[in-house]
Amino acid sequence: MELGDLLRFTHCGNTVFTSADEAGLRCPVCGQAVRFALSEAPVRIQCPIRDGHRASCCFLVTSQSGAIGLSEEKESELHVGICNSEGLVFSYTELGVQCQQQGWEQSIIIPLVAPSNCIPDFKRRWDAQLEVFAALDTWTPDRFQEEREFGSCCYGFALGFINQVMMSQGKQPISRECFTSEYVLPRIESATRYLSVFQHVCRHGYHCTGQRSDWNSHVSWGP
Numbered sequence: 001m002e003l004g005d006l007l008r009f010t011h012c013g014n015t016v017f018t019s020a021d022e023a024g025l026r027c028p029v030c031g032q033a034v035r036f037a038l039s040e041a042p043v044r045i046q047c048p049i050r051d052g053h054r055a056s057c058c059f060l061v062t063s064q065s066g067a068i069g070l071s072e073e074k075e076s077e078l079h080v081g082i083c084n085s086e087g088l089v090f091s092y093t094e095l096g097v098q099c100q101q102q103g104w105e106q107s108i109i110i111p112l113v114a115p116s117n118c119i120p121d122f123k124r125r126w127d128a129q130l131e132v133f134a135a136l137d138t139w140t141p142d143r144f145q146e147e148r149e150f151g152s153c154c155y156g157f158a159l160g161f162i163n164q165v166m167m168s169q170g171k172q173p174i175s176r177e178c179f180t181s182e183y184v185l186p187r188i189e190s191a192t193r194y195l196s197v198f199q200h201v202c203r204h205g206y207h208c209t210g211q212r213s214d215w216n217s218h219v220s221w222g223p
């Protein structure tokens, strides 16, 4: 399954989703040529699953089952990590901290720094702090097992780093519950909805819902 952007538009009483690549000017539901008023121009929905190695200073969520594992509907185990400014991903596993240049090509990327603040000086500090944090005695293979019952250890590593950066900037640390509900879950929900529509588009060429779809009001895509 090659992921890609989707196109959403309203026609003949339906909200229609098609692949952004093959968005012809014909509505797949009624077969008629489509002309849009400016107010109803098609909306491009960016694929929320992207290459974590092309991200900079972000929190990443991936799944060993591939992109589809990022859907809430699958009971697959998620893995999280932090990338440095060059897309090198640090994560805590049962082998200790891994530092990977590949394997995170299909990730949900959670940016934590406003692009305007991601200046070279900030990136240098982020990278240096990450190296030091990853080298701490805390992240040994044996402790990974030990701490498992308190929740995902990779999550503890990644959030621990975020909090260290926050504190070094004089900010309050963020709790696991708060970080999860504010930053992680909304993006997993977006990815879940995207994947469900995308799979339907792959199988049937398009996906349509009734006009009173709640897509417009409740889903925000991308960063």
Ligand SMILES: [Zn+2]
Binding pocket: 011, 012, 027, 028, 029, 030, 031, 032
């Ligand atoms: Zn139509």
